Amino acid sequence: MQISFHKYQGTGNDFVMIDDRQRTFPEDNSEVIGFLCDRKMGVGADGVILIQEHPEHDFRMIYYNPDGSKSLCGNGSRCAIAFAKALGMIGDKTVFETTDGVHDAFIQGEIVHFHLHDVNTVEHQGNDFFIDTGSPHHVQLVEDVAAVEIVSEGSAIRYDEKYSPGGTNVNFLQQQESQISVRTYERGVEGETLSCGTGVTACALAASFLNYESPVSVETKGGQLSVSFEKKGEQHFENIYLAGPAKKVFEGIVEVPVQNEIPS
Incomplete structure (x- = not known):
């Protein structure tokens, strides 16, 4: 089976983008998703995104983690918006549907x-935070984000029984003078990504309790993002915007093996 795709990245968070307006992508697709995301056997990505027609809005975005699970993806949404514009589906403004609405x-x-x-x-969990920004995020404050053992420390929190059965994403936040620095362990990827949009957003909201004001500038391993918001009281945030670049890397056609030939 051949699949045409476009590769996009948003601050190093990379995605296989598929124009699925003809609904040709297989429905029983977890093995196909895993193959496309595999960095040695497939294209290589943090996730797969389908763009489909929508009866009421500009388009529908479906985001898959490498394990085939679905979730909201902030950087993936930004890349999907850029891809939809490249397809001629939208101009500079859009309304679209994704996993959480x-x-x-x-x-x-x-x-x-x-x-x-x-x-x-x-x-509030002591000095830590738990914030759901469309995907669940644990935010831990650290002195030196570069020194964190992301996989071991992140996975321990991700699989903690208090987050069972679905688990959580885990973010490590370091305060700096004019910005925050963030590294993220993503569930579904089960490792570190260079950037996580919903995680960066959760960290920016957490930073508001540390005397940071909107917009919060966020440094990730993949580049700079900005999060703006309006804080209403101690618990409520509205007009939350995640802003940053979304760039096309390349496009191509990949030969996907039949399912019983896909490496496990």
Whole structure:
């Protein structure tokens, strides 16, 4: 089976983008997703995104983690917006549907601004935070984010029984004078990604409790992002926007083995 694809990245968070307006992508697809994301046997990516027609909005975005599970993806949404524009489906403004419902967004030059849903609850866990920004995120404050053993420390929190059975993403936040630095262990990927949009957003909201004001500038291993918001009281955030670049890397056609030939 041959699949045409485009590769996009948003601050190093990379995705296989597929124009699925004809609904040709296989429905029983977890092994196909895993193959496409495999960096040695397939294309290589942190996730796969389908773009489909929508009866009411500009388009539908379906995001898959490498393990085939679905979730909201902030950087993936920004890349999907850029891809939809390249396909001629939208201009510089859009309303689209993804895993957690309907979102709007706009593009200014190379920067894509993605509007997330309001956040109504912030759980304080000692010096740590738990915030759901469309995907669940544990935020841990650290002195030196570069020194964190991401896989071992992140997976221990990700699989902690208090987050069972679904687990959580885990972010490590270091405060700096004019910005924060963030590294993320992503569930579904089960490792570190160079950037995580919903994680960066959760960290920026957490930073508001550390005397940072909107917009919060965030440094990731893959580049700079910005998160703006309005804080209402101690628990409620609205008008949350994740902003940063979304760039096409390349496009191609990949030969996907039949399912019983896909390496496990």
